[in-house]
Amino acid sequence: MKDLGILKYFLGIEVARGKDGLFLSRRKYVLDIISEAGLLGARPVSTPMEQNKKKKEPIVSRSSVEAKYRSMAGTTCELKWLKSLLACFRI
Incomplete structure (x- = not known):
């Protein structure tokens, strides 16, 4: 066993210590996934669908x-x- 010091990041979870306790965040993990997908500059939307799509039938x-x-x-x-x-x- 080896002491690696104060826990900061483990299994995709960031750990921050405060006077009120521990704070857990997955921000870095999510940003890494968004970056790998090439969507880092994308804007957030309320619905994940394209607006005004012209909704073609699957079977003709x-x-x-x-x-x-x-x-x-x-x-x-x-x-x-x-x-x-x-x-x-x-x-």
């Missing part, structure tokens, strides 16, 4: 028949889930 149907089939399949899945949920409640 080739025909109206295919669109109706996808809709019907999704509805069937939801109805089967609802039926099993009601069965769990014995309704």
Whole structure:
């Protein structure tokens, strides 16, 4: 064992001693992650989404028949889930 002195930084946590006790902070750890991601100069926002994105659909149907089939399949899945949920409640 070796005495390394007063604890200042351990496992990503900064430790500061004050007259009221110990203060723990992860500021340095978070700044290191932000720096590695290349986002050190980024501005904070209230939501992590792009504003005014023009929200493209993930699936593009080739025909109206295919669109109706996808809709019907999704509805069937939801109805089967609802039926099993009601069965769990014995309704």
